[in-house]
Amino acid sequence: MEGRDTIQDAARAEEAEIVRRCQDGDRDAFRFIVERYGGMLHGTAFLMTRNHAIAEELSQEALILAWRGIKGFNGGSLKAWLAKILVNKSVSQSRRKDFGAMDIDDPSTPQPVARESDDPAAATLTIMDQERVRTALEVLPEDQREVVTLRFFSELSVAETAEALGIREGTVKSRLSRAMERLRGVLVEGEG
């Protein structure tokens, strides 16, 4: 446990240094952030919008905004701060555009895939299982799906999820609880 804390402390120190260099205008340092968090932002954007083109646009805009505004970043979780910019951008765009449903015939739309994994739990998830989970997530209200996505895909903590969405931790927990209850009904008990 102590070893893990030490690693986390080192990671935080490294990230703080990268942020400091970005704040000094070091673009190479920012490239590191893009490479580290670009995938998370892109994936989160896709899962929120279900549109590949918009996801790319959102994640890139979020990173550009992050660069321009990083001097205002005062510490805390960089990941949550980036997610917050993305969510704000996403909310802003979703009010203006109809993202539409995922087009499964679109070749750019990720399809469930069978793959090998080091995680035995994931390895046992068949293509059909993945499709069931995807369908179950589709029926969640948007606010619940957002929380689930940030917690399980973006791997934000409850506090970070609250920060990213601009809501209280208690609200995150209650949305998550309702989402899990609903998913349990669909995935485990086979409710429609």
Add this chain to the structure above:
Amino acid sequence: MAREQNHNEVERQLRGYFDAQREELKAPSDMWSRISGELGEQTSSPWWRRIDVGSWLRTVQPAYAGAVAVIAVAVVGVVTYSSFVGDSASDATFSTAAVMESDATAPQAAPLAPEASKFASPSADESTMSSAAPAPMVAAAGEPVTESTGSGMGITSFAAPEVFLEPLIDVTLAPGALASGTTGQRLFSINLPPGWTVGGPRAAATGWEGTLVGDGMFLSYQGGTSVVNDISDVLGSAGNLHVITEETIGGYAAQLVQHIGDAEGITAVLLVLPQGRMLVIGQSLSVEEQRVAFAIFRSIQPQG
């Protein structure tokens, strides 16, 4: 027990699904090359945002932190009081001079209040505004704001998206547009977000009118002597669903109106000029769009 097992099973399936998605949803390999040319200049942070008070407080004894907090509250109170009472004539609310606006620093009770521009440029006047205006403006993301209104209805909004405004542009009446022969004159200057366009201005019966369009938003502007005298005239019976605030924009008295929440309504600014008035108005804007609109409104520099 069964319920807990079910919960774990749901979590297992979710993690499996998202692990697979994480493999599939990788960022484009050329993401850096796509954005590196678009990064642009960083916006400088105001001095009070550079001080990481939270981090500092975590490292000191609670008793010291409490004492410092009390002193800080007292100082802020005195400064705030004196800024409101001391110099009402100065155009301290003009936000163009502020390079960065932050919702986190916005007064909680004032809907879409002019953020911290008082602190950014306490002695701003027309000349300093002009020199500062060409710099792009940024309204940065902030904390969620719960805003109260006079009617007791709360407006809760999530953190706003960042609003970047391009350098100041002049909106000029084309030659021959007015029968009176007053043409080619600058009507007003304004900062707009990237990609926005100005329609017009066209000559109207007793003035001029046009549009500001971008990001799926549509604002119309009009100026002249036939423009309403008071913003409440625009609202009619829907006044109780709107919040009206008054401030100084570009050196002129202005009324700003926003509708509550995401309801149907008006978002507008009315500037009272020496010769006539100027109205910029949008309808049914979302909370975020209203913030963009207010950032635009506050950048207006009328000809007068």
